[in-house]
Amino acid sequence: MPDSFVIQPRGAAPVTGAMDAAPEPLRLDPAFGPLIAHIDDAVTDVFVNGPAGLFVDRGSGADPVSGWRASEREVRDLAVALVGLGGRHLDDQAPCVDVRLDSGIRVHAVLAPVSTMGTALSIRIPRVRAADLEALAALGSFGARQQAWLLGLVAERANILITGGTGTGKTTLLSALLSEVPATERIVTIEDVAELRPRHPHHVALEARQANVEGAGGITLARLVRESLRMRPDRLVVGECRGEEVRELLTALNTGHDGGAGTMHASGLRDVPARLEALGALAGMDAVALARQAVSAFTVVLHLDRAPGGVRRIRQAGRLVMAGDRLDIEEVTPW
Template sequence: MAEIKLNVFNDLMATVDLGEFAKLDHKSVRDAISEIVSEIINMRNLTLSAAEQQMVITEICNDVLGLGPLEPLLARDDIADIMVNGADKVYIECNGKIELTDIRFRDNQQLMNICQRIVSAIGRRVDEASPICDARLADGSRVNVIAPPLSIDGPALTIRKFRRDRLTLDKLVKFGTITPAGGRLLEIIGHCRINTIVSGGTGSGKTTLLNCLTNYIDRTERIITCEDAAELQLQQPHVVRLETRPPNLEGVGAVTMRDLVRNCLRMRPERIIVGEVRGPEAFDLLQAMNTGHDGSMGTIHANNPRECVSRLENMIAMGGYNLPAKTVREHIAGAIQVVVQSARLRDGSRKITHVSEVMGMEGEVVTLQDLFVYEITGEDAQGRITGRHRFTGLRPGFWDRVRYFGKERDLAEAMEAGNA
């Protein structure tokens, strides 16, 4: 079957002009390819059942228009990640566990063609001269490609899939990621313009959680997002989406995250949302938080709230600022109000483990207090981790801000329900 498909595919490529197809809509192209492939099968006198013929047509359409063998995986909502290690190995993450699939590419060239199709759709490129590229699919799924010679066994393609049904805090509560009372706390934080950093390790659900928090931003606010690859899916009507740009073939023309965040300040934002803070742009985001852009948010890689503060300090140092450590910490303590910590546990489940408030400085140390925590109590017979979320009983320092927005009763009720 693989040989038949290859021969039909080669005949198709020799017959059609893909440039003409680019002028048509997706359905018209698929119908035209289906018709041509059926004619090629008849001309070659190939003996195929109706089901086999339809399978050949579908796979060739996926090769020409989509992501080839990966198309069936993209249609599945239970898959979080797709990891392609060369033409012969495709892994998926499903329910927090990594599994090897039986999907194969024809060869590394087919895989490379699909990688190039993905990145060219957003004006980027991947080849021997530029073998590393971050991109995204049309639905916002995150894509990373690393090509030979850096990837020794063929192109490596990693896709962090976005679910078709957009996750909300209500769904996170249903999945056990957080309790209803904890979800109510996050809803209040998102609505009351509290400067927030979502912290967590790789794959812990930081971007998903940031998306959930932005659901509660007032629809009248002007929001500007800055991302390396546009993933956030804000539902408000007044959103400006900005995306970084890599250098061109001559090595010039790059637009960094720091450039975008700085430019945001000239665009009359009410909130600035940074998809991922990973470098010197941390200083510019904190500047924005300190100069009237309340309710700004971002994500950062860190294993706990204390480490999140330390990483912000290190990122500011990466920008070459010759500032005393105490000054940098005062800057962080004055800008960040809440750190929401997300984690992926060893059983594959994702939990919000801390909602911590930045209280200020004591001497030269940034002080934190936990408002809401997750405590692990053990594991069940199936190896799933058991635990409970609880409020610590401490009164939030942002209580006056919550009262300013008329949400103090909701916050009191959430805290009382969380301790019941």
């Protein structure tokens, strides 16, 4: 059996300059077993719902794979093998595990009976073809005027908050923006599971660590944000704000760390203030303190969605403002 199976991305354009090599082809370990036949360069996500079915997403939503057959034991063994590739252990004592493989693939597994329909696998495939703004523009994510505006935000060291639902391309756009940062600057990214892979010669990635079964050894995003401030970052980035780390990020962006960025789940641009307030509450911040920090911290909010045809795009841009003592947002059209 070969050591790995290679998926060569179609249409991957070379990048000139310090990062002059095209993205490496995705390599699938033999542990992916029966899934290999269903993963090509167009696939962004793979879902195994116990023995009930296999679904793949090629950018237009999850589609069922006809003819898929697997027993619960086979799916569980597959999940254990894939989690093992990431150096983690999956069993009845730790039935929910999230890992990142060396290839950049992210695997989330939940064993039965926690997953009532049988062992569930959610696999995120990195978008190797969308490594820079040029590639994203070619895919229809934004037009030429929007692209020029985005390049200006990077050059002006704007602090950017990228929002949107699951699978709208937040991480992909953030990676593309970071790829435009001057090569002389140092980027430090902080993520729950490291997915950001900008084409940049000086990128340091920090990844949170879950506690072991004894409850020891965990390293939170909030702690990593504090640690990163001692690493002299020129650009400080939190891959996804989902808890108390929003306090540390806001503090950092309000104390001279320009050019930073973060992403956050939100259903719409108008939902961003309430979402930030909810995260601030988890960090012990009241609504007034959160509003003042957020307005000062972020230059612009970019909200993404998926068009009916599956294209991930910048739907709206906004600016956080104060409305009395509460946080609000105004839509802007800078392009």
